[in-house]
Amino acid sequence: MNASGNASATWKVGALAETCGLTVRTLHHWDTIGLLSPSRRTPGGHREYTEDDLIRLYQVLALRSLGLGLETIATCLDSDSGVGDGVGVGVDPARLVRDHLAGVEAALTALTSLRERLRRMDAELSAGRAPTSSALLDALRATGATAPDRAHALRDRLDADQLRILQDSAGAVGPAAHYLLEVEWPELYRRADRLRTAGVPPTDPRVRRLAARMDELSALFSGGDTATSAAVRDAWRDDPHAMSGEPPATTEGWGDLATYLDHARKGTTR
Structure with missing residues (x-):
């Protein structure tokens, strides 16, 4: 992870899992099903989560806390009402x-x-x-x-x-x-x-x-x-x-x- 407060801060899967109280296996599963995938790839080929990914992670966890299933969460976050760029339009x-x-x-x-x-x-x-x-x-x-x-x-x-x-x-x-x-x-x-x-x-x-x-x-x-x-x-x-x-x-x-x-x-x- 880059220095705290840096606008371009990134997180490796292990560090992010530990910070959020999740397991690495959970994050890997969410990556596999396309629910939450790390956006950045380092010159060495390692994948890292960005601050935009953290925003989506919060949305996933917040919606899950309301009782929604992972498939429903993915549908909500990726819904496109025809306005804007189509990413997360359906969730205010x-x-x-x-x-x-x-x-x-x-x-x-x-x-x-x-x-x-x-x-x-x-x-x-x-x-x-x-x-x-x-x-x-x-x-x-x-x-x-x-x-x-x-x-x-x-x-x-x-x-x-x-x-x-x-x-x-x-x-x-x-x-x-x-x-x-x-x-x-x-x-x-x-x-x-x-x-x-x-x-x-x-x-x-x-x-x-x-x-x-x-x-x-x-x-x-x-x-x-x-x-x-x-x-x-x-x-x-x-x-x-x-x-x-x-x-x-x-x-x-x-x-x-x-x-x-x-x-x-x-x-x-x-």
């Missing part, structure tokens, strides 16, 4: 820091609450008294504290019960819901549309994987309710601009894309 750095901070503060609050309850239970036990049922339940609630609710609705295409299912499911997912719904899901549609416009048949494994992931997200936010999942798909078909939050010109033709994805799910060609 300020929002990510706020979500990360909120998660840390919520965890601290939960741990502080649990600590106080455990202290009271310890005092009771030390005095030879068994903790009350109420104290035990309080400790259990503090141990299993849930993530804060997050409102989500799909305009007026779903009935009240379906909207409630979506809202409850998004609340259970927590802050990760934003990245799944507003970053990964539109990016999956963009990738599928690029394959469609390139003439790739819907039976291609790449298309079918994208459709399968969309269905996983639909099931996650619909609580497995098939009617709600179907309503969500219809909303994407009828108004992709509203669903994705992207300009109408960007989503032009996404109605045909919905049919294309239906063929992919059925394993048939148009």
